[in-house]
Amino acid sequence: MTAEETHGLDDEIAARGEAIAALLADSVRRPSVTGAERAVADFYADWMRAHGWDVELQPLSGTGFAASEEHVGDRANVIGYPFGRPQPGDRTIVFNGHLDVVPEGDHAAWTHPPFDGVRADGRVHGRGTVDMKGGIAAALVALEVLRERAEPLRHLPVVHLVIGEERTGVGTRLALSLAEPPAAAVVLEPTGNALVTACTGLQFFRVEASGVAAHSSAPWLGIDALARLLVLRETMLATAAARSAGFAHPRFAEVPTGIPFNIGLLEAGEYQASVPARARMTGRIGLKPGEDPEDARAAFADALAAAVRDDPHEREHPHRLEWLGAPYPGWETSESGELATAFVRGLELVDGAAELRGFTAGNDAGQYAALGVPTLVFGPGDTSLAHTANESVAEAELLRAARTITHALRVLP
Incomplete structure (x- = not known):
């Protein structure tokens, strides 16, 4: 020209x-x-x-x-x-x-x-x-x-x-x-x-933990769903951190991580004087360039399963992981x-x-x-x-x- x-x-x-x-x-x-x-x-x-x-x-x-x-x-x-x-x-x-x-x-x-x-x-x-x-x-x-x-x-x-x-x-x-x-x-x-x-891409998710409601005057009679959910939250944060530590790309060198993880919604319970019987969190995982979304989903699903393996309440009150919508590759x-x-x-x-x-x-x-x-x-x-x-x-x-x-x-x- x-x-x-x-x-x-x-x-x-x-x-x-x-x-x-x-x-x-x-x-x-x-x-x-x-x-x-x-x-x-x-x-x-x-x-x-x-x-x-x-x-x-x-x-x-x-x-x-x-x-x-x-x-x-x-x-x-x-x-x-x-x-x-x-x-x-x-x-x-x-x-x-x-x-x-x-x-x-x-x-x-x-x-x-x-x-x-x-x-x-x-x-x-x-x-x-x-x-x-x-x-x-x-x-x-x-x-x-x-x-x-x-x-x-x-x-x-x-x-x-x-x-x-x-x-x-x-x-x-x-x-x-x-x-x-x-x-x-x-x-x-x-x-x-x-x-x-x-x-980098993303996949939205929702994780739900269940428990048993009880009056707040006797919380030991219930199973606190929020406490169980927070264990799952820490597991997802640790999994995301490990994935970030293993990801290096020159075009993402200026940001703390190229594959951000975030929990945008956290909900629990129905009443202030009750042990929460249900709790859930919604957010996003990051996907690496060219990564098969199924591989990323499996990494988080496997980590959650391992985290609750010794939870005595998991059999009767299993956690639920749901992937929301199609991934953004x-x-x-x-x-x-x-x-x-x-x-x-x-x-x-x-x-x-x-x-x-x-x-x-x-x-x-x-x-x-x-x-x-x-x-x-x-x-x-x-x-x-x-x-x-x-x-x-x-x-x-x-x-x-x-x-x-x-x-x-x-x-x-």
């Missing part, structure tokens, strides 16, 4: 900075908490059609993925084809973004209302600006600029805007079931415009491959250098990588602001992401 070509393309993208920020702000004004994505799905579909894109809707209703989902009849993926639908022999590159956002929480904690899409101080504010409507806005406008220029790209771009990523990943599973795997995929999660070439993409090389070059053209890193947040990228698809995570926004009050993204960062995408696509072989 000559300097003149780079500057010409940059000038066109720079002229769309306002359009990117406005598109993001408008999308934030369509609240889309998981299960209620319809308004923003319609918004994006209308935007694509207005710009001459071919659009396909993929309803969740009537599919094999609907059984465990809510509000099935109102939910659909939006698939966009800026250069038309792929033909036999075309190599496609998917840009994946999720339509849903997490709940906004207490409105009083926000400086700006979470769904007003306020633009102030060079930033767009609101729920979903970081995770991940900002990445979607940058990619849509970048692809539209390339479409208008009729760029002769060697990979045909396809956009997957999917439902349900924040809970189950059902939207990406649906999209992949309805088409051949792409030649490459970029998931637009917030990375601060760093290039993620390796990602860990994955890794070659940094010398065509996709990573193209995005490194795109970042060099925009910023002078590329930052490569690992990612510990579960996301839909693993679903593409599990099919052997070269996959990256790349997008604007600070991950630490995702899911928080006062979530916001810098408009300048949106523009840098759009510039990077256009340059990367032009040099992708």
